Structure formats: structure tokens, C-alpha cells
């Protein structure tokens with residue numbers, strides 16, 4: 001993942017935010033990331049993309065990204081300038097897709113109970129720490145398994161595949 | 174081990190796997206469609222890769238915005254077509270021969286018991302009905318697998334679901350799966366396998382099982398899977414063009430959870446918007462008036478679904494307030510329905526019948542809803558804006574409930590028609 005330390009304003013969402021809310025299917029006749037970005041979260045909050053600034057952070061409840069397999073969803077979030085998504089849990093295909101395309105995501109049980117829209121949060125991805133600069137509180141994110149750390153460190157799945165093909169050394173176990 | 178664990182172990186070249194392990198598996202089939210494949214093809218090309226690992230194992234299906242609804246979707250579909258030609262893919266099917274992917278692949282015998290399949294579409298889990306492991310992934314996963322023929326997976330723990338009891342008239346497999354999702358919620362099986370068993374299941378046709386496995390993802394599951402029995406074998410034997418292997422769960426297999434449902438008194442079920450978990454019996458929905466009814470999709474667009482709908486619509490008229498849209502899921506189903514006289518019944522009743530496409534299921538085309546409109550559909554998702562305007566609503570139910578509701582203009586069981 002690109003930067004190790006991120007800081008931005010929080011936008012809070014509830015549970016079960018599905019991929020149709022993140023980017024409605026009516027816009028999937030394109031795969032242009034910039035165009036997708038303009039519809040990010042449109043059906044939850046039509047003004048969302050106008051309100052956010054590059055580097056902002058989404059905080060959400062359980063099962064974020066449930067629904068379809070569309071990679072357009074994490075792509076739209078990433079291209080809209082959102083630096084990271086913190087959720088209580090992620091739907092599994094969204095989870096894979098985010099890691100594969102290098103959108104930083106973190107799972108944290110307690111952070112999402114307390115961090116609300118407008119708070120400013122700093123994230124240390126390497127240490128898996130979330131600092132709420134508004135309240136002064138610190139939270140720990142769930143650690144990724146080592147294999148996923150490799151994927152993330154490689155810069156996503158395609159980079160990992162390239163490296164693996166070249167060296168044939170990366171082990172999945 | 175469970176059936177899922179055995180299939181994954183075999184494809185990872187291992188004797189044993191355990192839930193939670195990260196493994197790499199060899200794939201028997203990969204799937205992409207006109208929404209997900211263009212991104213995958215772009216990723217594939219960015220790596221400089223020249224050839225897919227095996228042109229027999231990469232399937233591309235243009236089904237979502239096809240026949241192309243506008244210039245942009247035409248461009249997307251063309252990316253598939255050009256790639257399929259350039260790579261000599263054996264399984265690219267053009268409009269006029271194709272169908273909705275998850276109805277089409279089993280029908281054509283492209284997926285078989287014991288297979289390990291990924292598809293860049295979340296409802297790839299449908300093929301579990303045949304005793305295969307299949308799961309949805311994203312476009313980048315598909316791109317990587319097109320190069321290597323492999324993917325990484327976390328071995329899921331299994332939730333065993335046991336159904337018993339004889340189903341009432343007009344109660345179908347759609348009601349069984351909606352009932353389950355209503356009980357465990359849209360993340361009730363997150364990262365897990367749903368293994369469907371029990372005497373009620375052994376009596377279901379393959380069409381009916383495909384409906385249930387299809388909606389495993391609606392409970393967050395990685396895959397849904399059925400034991401292979403004579404009904405499965407009869408279905409695949411006339412379709413298979415290659416060998417396949419039957420796996421079965423051991424008697425002492427370890428389950429994360431076991432859930433039992435006595436469905437002998439179950440009513441038809443309806444999922445209220447905006448989530449498939451908002452499930453109530455049809456009797457609690459009869460005040461809800463409708464504007465549109467859709468019968469189709471990879472969930473319930475197969476021949477048995479159309480037969481049930483036609484049985485109810487025969488000699489009846491669609492309510493003057495309702496637009497009924499019927500979409501056979503594949504060309505073969507369409508033709509079969511035509512031969513059986515079902516299409517004539519639909520048209521005489523006042524329904525629109527469409528060529529196979531995903532169309533309205535994802536609010537793409539062929540029946541998009543206006544602001545404030547309400548639809549009942551045999552599809553699998555009722556999210557906000559799924560079938561059109563964000564302030565439209567989608568209710569999910571079986572083909573029987575859909576057909577009866579189209580006649581009365583509100584959500585009802587066929588029982589209300591005196592059937």
C-alpha cells in the first residue's frame with residue numbers, strides 16, 4: 001500500500017454498506033476509475049463526493065462491501081481520494097479486491113464504535129494503529145496474516161504475481 | 174473433512190486442509206462477464222502477459238448489459254469479444270447463443286462435480302449445487318488466475334444446514350434460502366461455507382438447488398454446496414464432456430455450526446427492501462401493492478421457474494397496474510419454454526418476454542424502476558437502487574409468488590387465487 005502513514009477527516013457509515021451503494025450498477029457500463037469516482041457512495045449520500053477531500057477516511061460498521069464482486073467499488077473509493085476504510089468487518093470479496101488493488105483497509109472492533117464523522121484520524125498502517133486526533137484515543141486494528149502482508153507489501157496482487165513468477169519463492173503458507 | 178475441504182485439498186495438492194489455512198489451488202474454470210472482465214483484461218495486459226494459461230478454462234460471458242444497451246456497454250462487450258478471439262478462448266458465447274452466466278455454465282456442462290471454480294461475479298457460488306467448489310472474486314483475482322491458473326484462498330469453516338419436512342404446495346427452494354438468510358442475516362455465513370443437507374434437500378431438483386446455492390453469498394458465504402446424489406449425476410451425465418470427481422463430507426467432519434430447520438409448515442417467503450435478510454412470510458406482505466414484477470435472473474430464470482409461473486398465469490391476466498417482465502435465463506430455456514407453450518401463456522396474460530439478459534436484476538436495462546416505484550422480483554438482491562431509482566423498492570420472492578402477485582397487483586401467495 002502506497003503510504004504508510006495516513007491522516008484525514010472521517011466519514012461515518014452504518015452496517016452492511018453494499019456495493020450497489022458504493023457504486024450503483026447503472027454506472028458499471030464503464031470501468032474508468034475517474035468516472036466511477038464521481039458516483040462514489042451516491043445512493044447513500046448524493047453529495048458525498050462534493051464534501052470529501054483527498055486523504056479522507058471512511059469508518060463503517062459490519063460487513064462493509066457486501067453484495068457484488070465489482071472491483072469498481074473499491075476502485076471508486078480509491079479514485080475518489082479516500083485514503084483508507086476502517087470497518088468492523090468486510091464482506092469477503094470486497095476484502096480481497098481492496099487488498100488486490102492497494103486500497104488500504106483496516107478491521108477494528110472498538111474504533112468504529114467511537115470515531116464519528118468530522119473527527120480527524122491518523123493511521124499508522126505498518127503498526128496497525130489508529131489515532132483519533134480529535135478525542136486523543138488510540139485503537140489497534142486487527143493484524144493481517146503474513147501472506148496478506150506480503151501481498152500488500154508487493155503493492156497488490158498483480159505485482160505479487162510478477163515477483164512470484166520471477167523468483168518463484170513466495171510461499172503461500 | 175467436509176466436501177468443501179476435500180475439494181480444496183485436492184486442488185491444493187494436499188491430503189488435508191483445515192479451516193483458516195491459506196492455500197493456493199489449481200482451477201478447473203475461470204469466469205468473467207461484461208462488467209468484470211474488461212477490468213481483468215486490462216490488468217492482464219498491463220503485466221505484459223501474452224497468453225492465458227489455458228484457453229479451454231477461461232469463460233467469458235456477455236450477459237449484464239447485453240444485448241448492448243448503449244455505446245459504453247457496447248465498448249465493454251467488445252473488449253471481451255476481441256480478447257476471446259485473440260486468445261482463442263473455447264468458451265466465449267455471443268448474444269443469441271449465450272445466457273445468464275450462472276444458468277448457462279451448469280446447463281452447458283461447463284462446471285461439474287468436484288471442480289474448483291472462481292468467477293469475477295459474486296454469484297459464482299451457484300455451482301455448489303452440483304457439488305463443486307465455486308466462489309466469486311474480483312477482476313484482479315481473475316486477471317492473475319488467467320495467467321497462472323491458480324488462486325489463493327482461505328479454507329472456510331463450514332456451517333451445515335439441515336432441512337427436514339415436506340414442503341407445502343407453492344413453497345420452493347427460494348423460500349428455503351430466504352428463510353435461512355432471514356434467520357442468520359446478510360453476514361451470518363461471512364467467510365464460511367453453507368452446506369445444504371437434509372431430507373427436504375434430497376427431494377429437490379438441480380434447478381431448485383441452483384437457486385439456493387446462488388444466494389449463499391447473500392448470507393456472506395464464500396460458497397454454498399450440496400452433496401452429490403443421483404439427481405445431480407443424472408443432470409451432469411448428459412452434459413459432461415470431461416471427467417469429474419465426486420466428493421462427500423465424512424461422517425465425522427468438523428462443522429463450525431449446525432442449523433436445523435423444520436420446513437413442513439413454512440409459508441412462501443418475501444424479503445423486504447433493502448436487504449435480503451428482511452424476510453417475512455407472504456401473509457405479512459399482502460398489503461403491499463406493486464408496479465412491476467420480474468421473473469428471471471440467475472436465481473429463478475430456469476425452466477422449472479417458468480413452468481410454475483405459467484401454471485399460475487394460464488387463463489389469467491396480469492393486473493392492469495402491473496408490468497410483468499419474464500426473462501428466460503438462457504437461449505435453451507427460452508426455446509424449451511417456447512416448445513412447451515409457456516411463452517404463449519405469458520404473452521396472452523399480458524407479460525413482456527425478453528431475450529436472456531441480466532437486465533433489470535441489477536437496474537441495467539429492460540425494466541428499470543422510476544422514483545417511488547415498487548417491484549417484486551425472483552432475483553437475489555433488493556438493495557437500495559438495485560433495480561433503478563434509489564427511492565424505488567425491490568421485494569424478493571419465488572416465481573410462484575411473483576406470478577400470483579402479477580395477477581392481483583399486490584404481494585400474494587397463489588393460494589389467494591384459489592390455487
Ligand code: SF4
Pocket residue numbers: 237273274275294296470471472530531534535552553
Ligand atoms: S442475473 Fe442478476 S445476480 Fe445474476 S449474474 Fe446477472 S446481475 Fe448478477
